[in-house]
């Protein structure tokens with residue numbers, strides 16, 4: 001369970017989040033809409049610990065593992081996709097080759113490809129970004145604009161993946177400007193004026 005209470009964050013003297021609260025249960029798929037600059041990435045960065053909030057708390061179960069796709073994922077540009085994903089997973093001692101191969105194949109990426117990720121298209125990089133957020137069996141998954149650059153078939157694969165994660169009792173929060181048609185959210189929220197409200 002993820003429980004966010006009264007988060008506030010300002011950059012210099014400009015408030016971005018003023019009072020954000022959210023409770024997310026296992027198996028819940030949550031959507032956060034919000035205009036450019038409304039603070040979606042800032043909220044995700046606070047949940048992952050990349051940024052510190054000025055006020056408020058983020059609590060989750062001690063055995064939760066957080067996975068995140070935030071903005072443009074960084075990779076070892078001159079290494080192939082499998083080397084990249086192995087490197088990231090081994091940082092946490094959670095490398096599962098079979099799971100990664102299955103996810104790559106599901107997204108029509110070749111696990112045996114020798115092509116460096118520097119040669120990948122925007123959509124291919126985005127798929128690798130989604131995979132790194134879930135490949136370690138993470139239990140709380142934050143996806144910022146996950147369908148950006150994905151073709152219709154890949155969006156279909158993404159929707160299937162969200163359904164699977166829900167069945168696996170993962171907590172998934174998707175932030176995007178628009179709803180992805182076909183995704184059935186348990187909570188639809190909007191981030192506006194520094195606060196989360198029902199959409």
Ligand SMILES: Nc1ncnc2c1ncn2[C@@H]1O[C@H](COP(=O)(O)OP(=O)(O)OP(=O)(O)O)[C@@H](O)[C@H]1O
Nearest residue numbers: 011012016034035036037038039040041042043177
């Ligand atoms: N490190 C930072 N220093 C100063 N200002 C920042 C910083 N990070 C974000 N901001 C500002 O905070 C506001 C919210 O940015 P954020 O990236 O969280 O919005 P967003 O909702 O994710 O936007 P988008 O939909 O465009 O990705 C913006 O005005 C941005 O300029």
